[in-house]
Each structure stands twice: as structure tokens, then as C-alpha cells.
Amino acid sequence: MTLAAPESTHVRPPGSPGRGPGPGWAPALLVGAGTVAALLWCGVPARDLAAFAAYIGAGVALPGTLVWRALTGGGRTLAEDLAAGLALGYAVEVLAYIPARAAGLPLLVLAPPVAVVCTFLCVPRLWRHWRGAPGRERAPGWCAWALAAVVGYLVAWCVISLYRHPVSSAYVDMPYHLALVGEIKHHVPPTLPSVLGERLSYHWFVYADMAATSWVTGIEPVTLVYRLSTLPMMVAMVVLVAVLGRRLGGRWGAGVAAVGVTYFLFSPALQEGVSFTSRSMFTSWASPTQTFGALLFAPVVLMLAGGRRSWAALAVLLLALTGSKATFLPLLLAGLLLVVAVRGVVERRVRAEWPAAAGLTLVCLLIAQFVVFGRGAQGTTVAPFATMRSLWGSVAGIEMPELASVPAGPLVVLTAVHLFCLACVWGGAAALGRRALEPPMLLMLGIGAAGVGAAVVFGHPSLSQLYFLEGARPYLSVAAVCGVLAARRVPWPIVACLVGMGAGAALLASARDVAGDVLAAVVVPYTMLAAAALLLWRRGFGLAVVALLTGYALPESVRDVAAHVTPKEGERKREIPDGAMEAGRWLRDHSSPGDVVATDLHCRPIRESPCDSRHYWVAGFTERRVLVEGWAYAESTLSRTPLFRASYLDVPFADPARLAANDVVFRRPTAENVRHLAQKYGVKWLFTGRNPKLERFARLRFRNGSSSVYELF
Template identity: 30%
Template sequence: MVVVLLARGTPPSDLVRYSLFLVVGVVAPGLVLHKGLRGSQGSWLSDVGLGAATGSVMTLVAWAVAGALSAWPLMWCWPVLSFALLLLPSVRERVRQRPRSWGGGPALALTGAVAVAVWQQVSGYVSVVDLPPSSRGYYPDLLWHLGLAAEATRSVPLQTPQLADAGPLRYHWFANAEVAASSLMSGVEVQTVMLRLWVVPAAVLAVVLTAALAEKVSGSAWVAAAAGWAFLTTAPFPFWPSVVPVLSHLNGYSPSQLFAYTPFLLALHALVDVARDSGARRGAVAVAMIGCLGASGAKSSALPVLLGGLGVAVLAALVHRRRRAVLIGTSVVVALLTAAALRLVAGGSTGSGIQLLSNLTVMQPYRVLARAEPDFSTLVPSGLVSGPAGPLLLVALLLALGLASVRNLGGLHPFTRTGPRHDLGVWLLAGASLTAFLPLVVIGHSGYSEYYFLYTGLPAGCVLTACWVRDAVTGQRMSPARVARWLAVGAGATVLVGLLTRPGSGDTPGPEEMRGRLVLFVVVLLVVAAGALALGASRRRRLRAATAVLLMGVLAGSAVLTTATGQTGTPLPHDDGLDHLAQSTAAVWIREHVPADALLATNEHCLPADPGVAATRCDSRRWWLSGLSGRRVLVESWDYDPASVAAGGYRDGARLAANQAAFSDPSPATLGALADLGVTWLVAEGGSAGGVSPDLPEHADLRFRTGAVSVYSLR
């Protein structure tokens, strides 16, 4: 990985500084604080992973305090204070508790899972996204997040850097603040942190925390390794690439989702102890609250999923007459925190509404057989139940969703006849993994944001899936050799069949071919289900054990296959015809020569339409200026501004007109109007084709020009 980072232009000094920051500023102080509160959690893997998660959330706390005081160097006080806790004898005693080491087999298995996670991020993100300047385009949302991370280096709470008059940002921006804190404490530029150094450790930590949660619930290192592998794959069953959707839960292009796993899993791990009444209860409650605090602004789906898990745990506690008061009290606290988060640091849900089974419309069969552009204004998606495809489409897509979310269905384990019934920690995980299905059923959104609930609950489902496999194997007393054989069969068959059915470039079947694929898909699944039921009537336990191990092999093989073939669900920017080299070169110049608190204005706000497609609206996601330069812009783009979305365009027409006039009709009056708003620099794109007057240099100082981008300072 280090070789790839250096080969991809990462400055060696930045790599060293960031690595030192992770060790000294995150992992070590977090390890002291977490162990000081809870003691050792069983293994070095769990202790280090949970310590890193605790340190990550506490870095956010330090960032908020230092930013509120306008004294960023104070962030380094948090590691110093954490080490000072070692002066307390009780803390020293807990920190000195020696965790056990895993055996060679589980350690080797989880190391393989971590290697695949690194491979995913390096091949799908680090090797694709360039450091500026570059002629390669950037995914628009990534540029938007870059702008937020840069904003987090100068304001607490965040303002809106793409629209200077929009005020405080209504969005779950804690991931951006985490990147900003990493930049401020390590001395590495925000762009280098987000595009190179942050994403791989974040993905690895998500896998490690999933394994740590599995170890906590099961007490088994093998179950922990299995849960880590189950968490990796983006397509559990890649045999039907044009039917079963690909998930993108470990996606560097969505920093908020990737970061959300850290506080969510930290809180869930501690809440298992709270539910079970394990030792160091007060410490577990404290860590749970630290995790919930971090989750509150990490992703809008995090706390609701956690609250769903607590709700199921409360119901189980009422049935079993155990831990009722503490679980109800914890649920109330988390509910209050969720309500506060929805008011203060939630967002990204603009355009959401009630539409049953809306999530099915993202799948290719619906786009081919029903509607290429789904309508989100109806109660049920048009063409899903009626229409040419009829019930076949609905049945096939529900089955496809079931296959895609099979790991979340691990939450059914405690409901089964052989599942654990009295372990409230298991019920907590079951609720967290199954709660995700409610938004999938009832919420409709053009960006399919309801899938983030599924992603958030996925680690809990993976843990229970691994526990189900362990219980099935233990009940049948399968030998290690037989387990290995079934794992190899599942993994090998997945890789082989997946390679044979891999779609070609631009493979989009027509309606008749798609209808035939759906018929075959439904028939095969029904035959397999009927065969399993028939065999299970006489050899139920043996079948259950073999099926469980085979499923784990399929998940492991799919993790390798989807990563190797690039089926990771990561979006790639299309060739939009923009001069990306000029844009990024100008952005680097601005970063080096323009004050960090300067306010810029630009004349272009819309992305070009796809060639051959008539533009019906302005795709206002042109965020390269704020993202790559890290500076605020008066009016850049407005697609994620709730008020502008509601207005159907930028909400302040007069301000937009004044902004454009400064470029198209420069004069002391038009430029003075922008100067009165605080603008000190102009960034013009496209020359006369972009509405830029040739007279602009007469009224502003040209400071830099490259390609179609010119940078002016106001006199």
C-alpha cells in the first residue's frame, strides 16, 4: 500500500507525518481512554481497534472545543490529557490488563480480510482519484466533501462553503470534520488527507471493528474472522449481475458512510456489555455515549438504526424480565440525542417522501421493463406491480433484494428455533440489522438514500450471520477438514460462476432478454429452495451445517471476486468535456496564493449535459473551486442546498444576477456590488463562451491564467 501511495504522488513527508499522527494522536490516546474505562476486551485486535475508534471520536471533540475557542493547536491537548489518566491507579490497572493473542488460523484469516479491504480502496479509489493538478475529472460529490473538509479547518460549526450566504450547513458533516482535524493535527493538506491517506485506514477500521463486535458477542476468534470476511463483499451473489444489485457500503466516495461505521460500531460494542450487565458497566455506558455522540453527526441513518436495535433489546428484556430499566433509560437517552441530531447536524434527505418499495426501482430490470426514469411522486412505483412485466417483476426484484441483503437477514438468527434466546446483546444486534428494512420499504428518494440504513446495519447482520454458521457447525460437529472443504467449494464456485457470468462493457439487455433472465432467476431460486426443503426433511441438521458453511464460502469468494473485477459499486466520473487540468491547476495556485478566509466568485455553476442528451435542468454540482482550492465561494453550485432545491433553482435570483453581471458586464458598480458582499477574488471559466466580458481585465487584476480558467483579484 505504501508503494502505491508513493507511486500515486503522495509526498513521503506527508505519509510519515500522517502515520505518526494516527499512532500518537489517535490510536495510543484512544487505547488508554478506552481501556481505562472498560479494561481489555479480550484480544489485541479488539483493544487496538476500539482504541482507534475512541481516539477518532475524541479527536472530533477536541476539534470542536479548539475550533470554538479559535485555537486549533489546543487539539493536541486531548492526547496529553488522555495520557495523564495513567496517573490514576484504577486506570493504570485496566490499561495494563494483557489481552490474549489469537491463534494462527483466525489471525491469518482476518489478515486476509484486511488485505482485501486495502485492495478495494487502493484499486477503486486511490488508483483512480488523482491529486491535483490532474487532467482526470473528479466525482462531483467527492469535490463537495472536499469543500466541507476545508471549511472544517476554519469554522465550528461548519458554514456552507459552496454558497456563502447559506449559513450553517445542514448535513451530517462529522466525517469532513474528522478529515479536517487530521489535517490540522498532522500538518498535511486536506486534499492529500481525503484523496490519499484517510480512506484506507477508515475502511480497515470498519472491518476490524466488525470483527471485534463478533468476538464480543461470540467469544470466538474464528467467528470474528468470518464476520470480517462477510462484511467485505459488495455483491454476495454475483451470479446474476444484471438482476441482483451491487452494494457500495465500503465506498471512499461517501466519506460520511465510511466514517459512520467507526462511532456506530464503537457504541454497539459497548451497548452489548450494557445489555448483558457485563463488568465495568459504567465504563461501557460512557463509551457507548462517546460512540453515540460521534454517530449523531456521522450519518443520518446511524442513530435510528442503533435506536432500532435498542428497541428490540428492550422488548426482549421485557419478555425475559432482565435489564429492563437500564435498557429503557439508555434508549431514552439515545432517542433524545437522535432528536437533537436531526435538528442540528442532520441533512441530505431533501426530496425524501413516502413511496412503498421505492428502493426496487434502482435495479436494472425495473429500468428496462418498467421505467428508465422512475417517478417518486406515486405511492407505489409505476410499472412495478402492473404493466408489461406484471407480478414477475415484483417477485424477481424482491428476491434480488433478499439476496443482496442476505447478511442483514442474519438478524433473524435469534428468532429461529436454534438461535440464542436469552442473550440481550444478540437481540440488540438483531434489531440493528433488521431495522434497516423499514426505510427500504417505505421511503422514496431520487438518490436512494434509504440504502444507507441497510449499509449501517450490515455489520450487525454480518456478526449474526457468522454466529449462525458457528452454531450450525457446532450442532453438527463438523470436522475442520469438512468445514474447509465446504468453504473451498463455496468460494471456488462463486469465483468461477461469477467470472463466467460477468457482464461485458456496456451490457444492457433488451426487454425480451431481461424478461427471460428474470424467469430463469425466479425458477432457479424456487428449485433450489424446494430442493433444500426436501433434503432438510430427513437430514435437517446436516443440511443446515453444510449450507451455513457453503454460504460463508460464497461470501468470502464474492469478496475477492467483486474486488478483483472492480464490482465495488464505486462511481466514476464520465468525460464531461471540462478542462480539468486547468481547473485543478488554478485551484492549486489559489490554495498557495489566496488567503484561506478569502471569498471567491465564479461564473459557471452547472455541469455539462451528457453528449446527445438535451439538458432539462441545470445540474448544479460544479464544485471543483471550493473542493480543490479549499476556499469559500459566493455562489458556486446549489444542488444540495435545501432552500434552492425547494425553489427549483438558486433561491436568490438577485444575488445570482449580481454575481453573473460582474463577469459579463464588469464595471465599478457591478464589481463593487460583489466587493460589498465580501468577494475579493474572481475565478472566470470559459472566456466569452462562459459569459466573460473581454473588458474584465480593465476592472480587475489578472493574477493567474491557465487554459480556460483565469483568476482575478479585485482592486
């Protein structure tokens, strides 16, 4: 593997004039200006935007790009170097922040970027990396505009679905993300901030990035979580998918097509309310762990699948992946093992780099499981057909616990339909032919097969096994596009007609009223379409089948793409009361990071559940550990959830004695029970609504219209 680029015969010092701006600058500047305007319109302070851009640019992307170029020789375009460099910069930042925060010196996170930039400025041999590799390729103008349009669409989706809404009515998991940022801002190793002493068996490295950014820039964590942090990750991911598609497809059109399939092609939906999901990439802010892990994973695949490889860069990225998202290392290991197995059969020997990469991945996977997650599984278990069992419950109206005893028959049938729906999105991979035996393509197919297999084999109380499928989506999309290019024997006008025919057939099938039982009503429309595709396949029209399958997926894809940027009518339900953030920040500013808070707020204000314990905003706004707030995502809760027999939202708190001691202080306070809370659990503050009874036993320090903060005597 190459550790550095070949020496250049012509070296310019930093700042020397180079080539003029390429065609990509205009769309990049246009989208950048639009994004800044949108964020300002949504209330992000200009000072925060400037500080964030400066830190991510100079403190993460710049040193990451320089190191990426030095270790791998750089990519073919500036955009590739910046995107991969940003990923590597994030990895270095997180791995630097963890020991810095553990030592009590979080600003030491700046030491690596400062050292890198100074080194690359002071060492003449490294000056060439400021310009990148000679003979750099420029993406055509149409490609730059197409990718800019995708990024612009994603920004518009973020504005409509998150940015324009107040923090009080955002997605239910956002306070959880905020609480973890506050925890890791002050404590490493972290624990679950909403349950004092509970081990955090969760992928938390993205929150280390946000905590480091907050320390360096002074930006409030709520602004990073709800507005800024995932934006550069999302943009870089679009670029890396395009680069990988171009690298394996041999042309920029393949890169743009790979991005289009990755972000905008979804499974057909032939019956309202029944979705055989192919998982979209629209989790950028709802799941920052997935977004962060996907970005770190992409340059790993890029290096292994055709880029210039570096063991050092690979090791840093894999080590950062251990705590970024639990889904990616297993996917990579599966892909590498497929390469080793198939190439071993085909060539009767395997190049050492593939088993070496698999071994390094396995080591990092073991570190993740036994060090980062502490052997915790967060409720994930082997449960074949769990995804389809959940779907069948909603279709047939079967609820828990009866859902656990549904026979295997309908689940197998629904799984077959699900696989057909996935073929409508990624069926082009079947046309790869002999290209499927090439190591890079085997890696794509292995990652994809592992993602699909995990969605079928594993189960989770909140269907988190589907993140495996989402993680594999870009690589299945690249394989599908490459398959279409490898098999193209049909004129494009005919392909377009077949896509149109498929779309029409899907619309007709979805309009049919199928008589019979529920299973038949769901399965029959898909069976009709599958039969038409199979007839063409048996006649040898491979590309025609792919076009037809894509057409089946087209109507639902158009509806979904439009729906994501269509504002919903009416206001979202407010889940966080007015004044809660003000009270939480007052407590944060008047307490120490080691102080413990008690609260009687455990359940979200909804009617659908007796106690939906996904309540995390007290820990989020105060940045303090809470004795007991919400416990839905605790390992002690998810590990006790019997799959399909009860919802994890209905599982009671694991330590009822602690919960009782906590709540009695707020319901029937006495000097004795308040003293017990302080002495046994170290509680110093009480956070609640209006509760005059507490004033006899604790000092009222803050009160507004919704919240009160008391300090124990």
C-alpha cells in the first residue's frame, strides 16, 4: 500500500499561483450562499456561523486534507480531497478530544491541527500537498451543477423539516442527542446523562466532535445539534458517493447516477400504508451517529476499492469508526471476507492487503464491542424476519404480545416481497457479469449483502437493524449503476420507454382492488410485477428488466422526493415548555459539571403511552447528570425488552427503589427524604415545575413560567 504520493519534480510553496477556478466553484458558491442565507433566516447567529465555518475549515478540513494528500497521494479532484480530508480530520479530532477531555484539558484538541498545519508550512518537502497531486482532474460543469442541486435539495429538506421549527417541537430524539453532547463536553469516559451511573453502551464519537466544536468556538450545543454540525458531513458524503461512482464506473455520469440512486430511488409502494423499506439517507440530523459513521466509512471504502491506500489513514478511520456507528465495521468485514473468499477460489491466492484489512477491521470491531460498548447490544438480537413481523403487525392489525406468535409463513412471503422491492432499487447489480468478480465490486456487493442480510436476520425494539441496510445503500447504488453500464446493449430511448412502462405498471398495480385476505391484498400486486420482470429476464433482456424494475420504483420515489420538501400544514406539537431552555441554562451556569440533578420529569407529554420515557431535555439543557430522567434508550431498558411482546416504551425503570426515592421528594417532600436523596445519590439540585411544597426543604434559586430550580441545603 502506498504511504505517500510520488515526489513531484516541480514544487511550489504554499500560496503560489496555480490553475484558475474550475467549473465547480460557481455552483458551490451558489449553494453555500443559499445555505448561509437559510440558516440566518432560521435564526442562527452570524457569529456562530462564522466561528463554525472557521473551525471546521481550518481546524478539521484543512489539516485532514493535508494529511490525506500526504498519506494517499490525494484524489483526482479538489472536491474529493476536501471531502475525504474532512472525514479524516473528524477522525483525528475525535481521537484527540477523548484523551484531552479525560485529562481535563479539552482545548488540547487543537494541538493536532496546529501541529499539522505548521509542519506542512515549515517543511519544504510537504509544500506540494497544499496544491494536491499534479495532473488533477476537473469534474465537468454539468456534474458540479448536478451535485450542487442534490446538496441544495438536502439543505431545503433540512430547512423545511427541522431548521424552521422551534427547538421545543423538533424530532423526539433531538434532546437525547443534546444530552449526550453535554455529557461528553464535561465527562470522558461518558455515562448515560439521564440515568446516573448507567454505562453508555452507545456509539458516541459524533457527540465528541460536537463537544470539541463547542469548546473551541463557544457555540451553544443546541445550535450545533439542531442546526450546524451535520451539514458539512452531509455535503461531504454526497461528494464521496459521486467520487466512488466515478472511480468504479469510469465516468462522471456514473458518479452522478450513483448519487441519484443513493438519495432519490426508493422501493415501490403499491398499497397505501404498506412500505417495504429500502431505507433512505434522510437521517442526516435525526441520526447524527449514522451520518458521522457514513462519512468516516466512505473514504475507507474509497481507498480499498481503487484509491491509493495508506495503512495509517485506514487505521485512523477504522479506529474512529469503533465508536461512530455500530453498523459499519460489520458491513466492512463482511465485504472484505467476500473478497478474500471469492478471489481465493478464482485466483487460488489472495493479495495480502485484503486479509490484512480484514484483520485490522476485526481488531477494531472487537475494540468497539468490548471497550466502547462494554459488550452491550442496545437491544439488538438475532430475530429472523423481525422487520417483516413489525410490518405484518401494522398491516394485519396484530398487536403485542400476539405479534410474537405470528407463524413464519406470511413472514417468509413478505420477506420475498421485500427482496423484490430492493431489486427494484438495486437490480442493476445483477447485470455486472464478470465485473462482479473484481475485488472492488466484490467489496460493494459484500457490504450490500451484509446490509440486506442484517435487516432480515436481526431485530431491535425500535427497528434499528435497518441502519445496516441504510449503511449499505450507497455501495449497492454504486454496484447497480456499474452493472447498468456493463450491460448496456439497449438504446437509451428504449430504456427510457421501459422505465415509463414500469412506472405505468406500478400505478396500475397500486390501483387494483385485490379481493381476498390481507396477505393476498399486499402480495398480489408485487407478484404481478415480478412475473412481468421474470418473463423479460428469461428472454435474456437483462437491461430491460433493470429498466422495468426501476420504473416500478419511480412513482413512489417521485412522491417521496416531493414530500420531503413540501411543508406540512399546521404547527408541530410542542413537547418542551416555554422557559425550559432558560431554566436549564441558568442551572448549567450556576452549577459545577459534577453536580447531580434530580427531576420528576420522566415522560413525554403524549396520550398514546402511559409513560413514554424518551424525556431528555433536562439533561440536555443543563449539561448535568440527572439521577433519573428518561430511561427508554438505556441499556438496562433495551436489554430487558422482550421483542414483540412489549414495547420498550412500556418497560419500567430498572431500579424502582431509586425511582421511588426520587419521585417522593417531589410529591411528598420531607426533610428526611430530601436528605436521603442528597446523601445516598449526591443530588444537589432539583429541577421541576411549580412546586411550592419544596420551598420548606430546599432553596429556590430560579423560577419562570414553566420551571423551578432548587438547591439542596
